Amino acid sequence: MKKIDVQKPEGKLGVLIVGVGGAVASTFVVGTLATRKGLTTPIGSITQLSTIKLEDGGEATAPKIKDVLPIAKLDDIVFGGWDIFEENVYEGATHAKVLEQKDLEGVKDELKAIKPMKAAFINDYVTRLHGTWTKVAPTKWDLMLQIKEDIATFKKANNCSRIVVIWSASTEVYVPMTETHMSLASLQKAMKENSPEIAPSMLYAYAAIDSGVPFINGAPALTVDMPAMWDLAEQNQVPVCGKDYKTGQTLLKTVLSPMLHTRMLGLRGWFSTNILGNRDGEVLDDPASFKTKEVSKLSVLDTILKPSEYPELYGNIYHKVRINYYPPRGDNKEGWDNLDIVGWMGYPMQIKVDFLCRDSILAAPLLLDLVLLADLSKRCGFSGIQHWLSFYFKSPMHELDKQPVHDIFAQNVMLRNKMREIIGVDYRSNID
Ligand SMILES: NC(=O)c1ccc[n+]([C@@H]2O[C@H](COP(=O)([O-])OP(=O)(O)OC[C@H]3O[C@@H](n4cnc5c(N)ncnc54)[C@H](O)[C@@H]3O)[C@@H](O)[C@H]2O)c1
Numbered sequence: 492m493k494k495i496d497v498q499k500p501e502g503k504l505g506v507l508i509v510g511v512g513g514a515v516a517s518t519f520v521v522g523t524l525a526t527r528k529g530l531t532t533p534i535g536s537i538t539q540l541s542t543i544k545l546e547d548g549g550e551a552t553a554p555k556i557k558d559v560l561p562i563a564k565l566d567d568i569v570f571g572g573w574d575i576f577e578e579n580v581y582e583g584a585t586h587a588k589v590l591e592q593k594d595l596e597g598v599k600d601e602l603k604a605i606k607p608m609k610a611a612f613i614n615d616y617v618t619r620l621h622g623t624w625t626k627v628a629p630t631k632w633d634l635m636l637q638i639k640e641d642i643a644t645f646k647k648a649n650n651c652s653r654i655v656v657i658w659s660a661s662t663e664v665y666v667p668m669t670e671t672h673m674s675l676a677s678l679q680k681a682m683k684e685n686s687p688e689i690a691p692s693m694l695y696a697y698a699a700i701d702s703g704v705p706f707i708n709g710a711p712a713l714t715v716d717m718p719a720m721w722d723l724a725e726q727n728q729v730p731v732c733g734k735d736y737k738t739g740q741t742l743l744k745t746v747l748s749p750m751l752h753t754r755m756l757g758l759r760g761w762f763s764t765n766i767l768g769n770r771d772g773e774v775l776d777d778p779a780s781f782k783t784k785e786v787s788k789l790s791v792l793d794t795i796l797k798p799s800e801y802p803e804l805y806g807n808i809y810h811k812v813r814i815n816y817y818p819p820r821g822d823n824k825e826g827w828d829n830l831d832i833v834g835w836m837g838y839p840m841q842i843k844v845d846f847l848c849r850d851s852i853l854a855a856p857l858l859l860d861l862v863l864l865a866d867l868s869k870r871c872g873f874s875g876i877q878h879w880l881s882f883y884f885k886s887p888m889h890e891l892d893k894q895p896v897h898d899i900f901a902q903n904v905m906l907r908n909k910m911r912e913i914i915g916v917d918y919r920s921n922i923d
Contacts, residue, residue: 494915498870500563502652505645506862509695510660511572511607512583514769514822515709515736518851519659519858520570520580520605521590524598527565531594535856538562538863543907546918559914561870562863569649573641573695574607574660575622581605587769589822589851608641611691616663619774631689632682638698655865656699657707657858658714658733661771663690664779665712665786672717696720700729705865708733708888709858711783716888724875730868732861732877735885737899738853739846740765740812740826741791745899747830747842748795755801757833760809761792765826766817767850772824776816785812790886794897804833824850857883871913879909 508516525531526539533539538560542553556562570580578586581602584595595602611634612622628634646654671681671688681689682697692708696715699706700723708714708731715724715731724731737745740763751758775781789810798805830842861883868877881887882902887895896902908919 495871495913497561497867497913500561500567500653500866500870503567503569503650504563504862504866505569505571505649505651505654507642507645507654507656508570508572508858509610509656509658509692510574511570511580511605512574512576512578512586513659513661514587514589514771514851515854515858516572516659517580517584517587517602518589519855521584521595521598521602522855523565523568523570523859524601525594527568528597530597533856533859535853536859537856537906538860539565539856543910543914544918545911545914545916556910560867560910561913562867563653568862569651570605571645571649572605572607573610573638575610575612575620575624577607577624579603579606587822587851589769589849608645610660611635611638611694613691615687616666616690616692617661617774617780618664618777619780620661620770630683630685631691631694632679634691635682635694635698635701638695639702642698642702642704653866653869654699654702654704655707655862655869656695656704657709657862657865658692658695659709659858660692661774662710662780662783663692663712664777665782666690668713668717672713672719675719675722678717678719690714693720696731697723700724700727700731703727703729705730705869707731707861707865709736709854709861711735711786711886718891721875721890728872728874730865730873730877731875731888732865732880733884733886733888736854736857737883737885738850738857739824739848740828741885742853742899743826743828743844743846744791745795745897745902747844748792749898749900751832752796755804757804757837758792758796758808759831759833759839760811760829761831762809762811762829763826764811764813764815765824766815766820767822767824768816768818768820769822769850771850772814772816772818775814781814786886790895791897794894822850822852824848867913879905882906
């Protein structure tokens with residue numbers, strides 16, 4: 492095995508969050524700051540809590556990942572970001588109402604100090620929100636240049652040795668992949684000509700990659716998931732990953748469908764519906780934004796169940812996903828799943844799941860792991876799509892001629908074997 496030459500995580504790591512005042516972002520920031528003050532435990536974070544099996548020269552050990560993987564220390568993180576509203580992260584977290592006020596108090600001063608930079612925002616792409624803290628520029632290309640300047644200024648002002656950018660802003664309307672997104676030349680031309688095929692999220696992705704900064708896409712839009720951005724990432728030796736954090740219903744889907752598949756049980760239909768009342772729910776109430784989410788959520792079953800190989804079991808699945816905006820619930824989503832499954836001699840059975848989850852509580856630890864692992868990828872010299880981080884996403888990025896891996900157990904093996912490779916232990920395991 493070739494040893495990976497990993498640069499040490501020296502100096503400060505700037506974490507720039509697009510949508511830093513939002514529910515997911517502020518919950519992530521509060522929890523991370525509280526963890527480093529010893530006020531809470533980072534439940535749900537693999538990098539902070541999990542152990543990893545290692546075997547070197549016949550000796551098996553299971554140390555904590557954070558003790559053996561050269562990830563940045565939480566103390567070295569400096570938070571910043573952009574939002575379309577001027578409020579600082581303390582105000583953002585208060586508005587989001589995910590966390591109780593008592594949980595904000597311990598890190599109140601740090602939260603108040605995180606003030607968003609002006610956003611690159613165009614109302615046509617998120618129709619339900621009306622931003623007041625936004626950049627003005629003649630073209631989308633100029634907006635992108637302003638974001639690059641923001642990244643450089645933040646890095647210098649905060650004395651950071653490295654930066655990562657993570658998109659945790661609202662889901663934009665559906666922009667399908669076209670010729671525009673295939674080559675760097677056509678993407679740049681479209682940015683300069685203000686083409687409608689360029690959404691603001693692409694400007695952040697381009698600016699980050701062109702600055703040599705890893706970019707993570709936590710939402711389902713195209714953003715960085717196109718050949719033009721992959722080329723830019725290769726040119727600049729930058730790792731990228733996405734898309735759409737795998738949290739509630741899709742998390743369950745990628746656990747339950749491998750169960751059906753490995754036991755050769757059939758599936759006739761899967762109906763998923765949920766109610767949520769946060770700002771994300773309000774944005775997704777717009778059919779054009781919902782379309783982006785729907786495409787991301789629907790892709791899961793086919794790749795796990797492989798209907799073309801098993802037409803008798805999965806050839807005719809009715810798969811429906813609904814999201815209903817229901818303000819009284821706030822961030823505390825309720826998701827119902829009904830599975831019509833088929834057993835021996837074609838006899839029907841049903842599985843029903845009622846998941847009373849908290850959207851941002853499930854998402855926050857994923858952001859922590861992703862920023863640390865994206866920074867690690869960069870220091871390992873990795874570039875382009877980081878398939879090993881598929882574990883964290885609903886709709887893992889993959890080259891156009893390849894298939895994504897959705898099965899959470901297979902993703903877990905990919906994640907951990909790459910960690911072992913980085914640690915430098917010549918050992919593979921399928922169980923951890
Ligand atoms: N919570 C989950 O379980 C989960 C799972 C997967 C994906 N996501 C995605 O994460 C994203 C954030 O979710 P949330 O619940 O925090 O939503 P939110 O509405 O609370 O936060 C989004 C933030 O983005 C800001 N924003 C919008 N457009 C922007 C732009 N162009 N530049 C900068 N800021 C911008 C908004 O002002 C808002 O503060 C959404 O796209 C959501 O679909 C969430």
